[in-house]
Amino acid sequence: MLADELEKNLTCRIGRDVPLAPLSTLGVGGHVECFLEPSCMKDFQSLFLMRAKDSFPLYILGGGSNTVLADGFVPGVLLSTRKWNGISWCEAGDGTVIAEVQAGYPLSSLVEEAAQRGLGGVEFAAGIPGTVGGAVAGNAGAGGRSIGELLAELTTVEPDGNLKQWKRGEFSCAYRSFPLANEEHRLIISCKIVLHPMPREAIRAEIEHFRSVRGIQPRGERSAGCSFKNPAGAGQSAGLLLDQCGCKGMSVGDAIVSERHANFILNRGKAAAKDIIELMRACQERVLERTGVCLKPEVKFLGFGQNAACGLAGEKLELCAS
Numbered sequence: 585m586l587a588d589e590l591e592k593n594l595t596c597r598i599g600r601d602v603p604l605a606p607l608s609t610l611g612v613g614g615h616v617e618c619f620l621e622p623s624c625m626k627d628f629q630s631l632f633l634m635r636a637k638d639s640f641p642l643y644i645l646g647g648g649s650n651t652v653l654a655d656g657f658v659p660g661v662l663l664s665t666r667k668w669n670g671i672s673w674c675e676a677g678d679g680t681v682i683a684e685v686q687a688g689y690p691l692s693s694l695v696e697e698a699a700q701r702g703l704g705g706v707e708f709a710a711g712i713p714g715t716v717g718g719a720v721a722g723n724a725g726a727g728g729r730s731i732g733e734l735l736a737e738l739t740t741v742e743p744d745g746n747l748k749q750w751k752r753g754e755f756s757c758a759y760r761s762f763p764l765a766n767e768e769h770r771l772i773i774s775c776k777i778v779l780h781p782m783p784r785e786a787i788r789a790e791i792e793h794f795r796s797v798r799g800i801q802p803r804g805e806r807s808a809g810c811s812f813k814n815p816a817g818a819g820q821s822a823g824l825l826l827d828q829c830g831c832k833g834m835s836v837g838d839a840i841v842s843e844r845h846a847n848f849i850l851n852r853g854k855a856a857a858k859d860i861i862e863l864m865r866a867c868q869e870r871v872l873e874r875t876g877v878c879l880k881p882e883v884k885f886l887g888f889g890q891n892a893a894c895g896l897a898g899e900k901l902e903l904c905a906s
């Protein structure tokens with residue numbers, strides 16, 4: 585059995601048949617065969633090495649704040665980075681300061697600690713939940729800024745279990761996209777983030793600004809953030825298009841489009857992943873029919889096997905999925 589093999593090779597605890605719903609902010613999903621939260625590098629590397637030999641399904645999870653986890657029984661391993669969460673700071677010599685951050689470090693703690701140290705650059709991330717690794721993997725951002733622009737260096741665990749360092753210029757990022765993380769099955773294990781000394785009051789003011797912009801988002805409710813990316817060249821945000829097409833309040837089971845912000849799908853209690861996906865597809869179809877714009881999912885689908893969300897999502901979402 586996979587769990588027994590993992591136990592032989594790794595030092596961390598192997599969770600068996602673990603419920604998925606508590607592991608994401610959206611709160612949907614079934615059970616995963618094996619759940620791991622390593623806190624030492626060797627375990628991460630050994631796991632990838634095992635997978636290179638045995639090719640079992642492997643899914644990476646940070647804070648689970650941008651993720652729809654699959655219903656039913658999910659074979660394979662869900663790997664959490666949350667216990668790999670150290671940070672260290674050093675002066676670069678050119679006046680900037682480098683934060684060397686492990687993947688599972690909370691993004692909100694990075695924002696707060698930088699502010700306390702009088703270091704600016706990451707204020708736009710105030711209020712974005714999740715881990716630094718997850719933020720890099722999706723190039724998270726707000727107000728035209730994103731985490732990718734702050735990266736000096738990345739370290740990944742490659743599919744063969746080896747570590748690889750990537751300098752700036754060896755990776756690229758775009759709006760909500762970080763190809764390096766997606767093009768092959770690799771884990772961002774740590775990164776170096778460049779920050780600049782700034783007056784503390786100015787940093788606090790920026791943080792307050794970004795927090796206040798979030799006032800239009802639903803609060804204290806279960807969601808995975810924005811369901812769809814803003815479409816390039818459409819001149820309007822995905823939220824506005826969804827709103828104009830009357831999507832607010834549309835629902836499938838316990839999944840409902842927020843009345844506050846049309847790009848947020850909420851889990852009112854017992855929604856399943858299939859409800860979220862069906863609702864996303866209905867919204868996508870409606871916007872396509874009425875505006876000709878095909879919205880692409882921003883949320884990630886984990887545990888659905890090779891076909892990502894496509895098997896459940898139907899042709900439209902499959903057609904449009906990024």
Ligand SMILES: Cc1cc2nc3c(=O)[nH]c(=O)nc-3n(C[C@H](O)[C@H](O)[C@H](O)COP(=O)(O)OP(=O)(O)OC[C@H]3O[C@@H](n4cnc5c(N)ncnc54)[C@H](O)[C@@H]3O)c2cc1C
Pocket residue numbers: 609643644645646647648649650651665687711712713714715716717718719720721722723724725726765770771772773801807808809810884885886
């Ligand atoms: C209320 C709310 C508001 C939000 N506001 C914003 C916003 O303003 N801007 C924004 O960009 N996002 C926003 N989000 C979405 C989400 O918080 C961000 O995308 C966040 O950066 C995801 O981080 P995570 O650790 O939770 O990633 P997860 O959801 O755990 O994972 C997301 C994806 O990244 C992959 N991944 C995670 N960690 C790694 C790693 N170490 N190496 C390789 N791949 C990895 C996963 O496999 C998955 O595909 C919001 C979400 C919520 C719930």
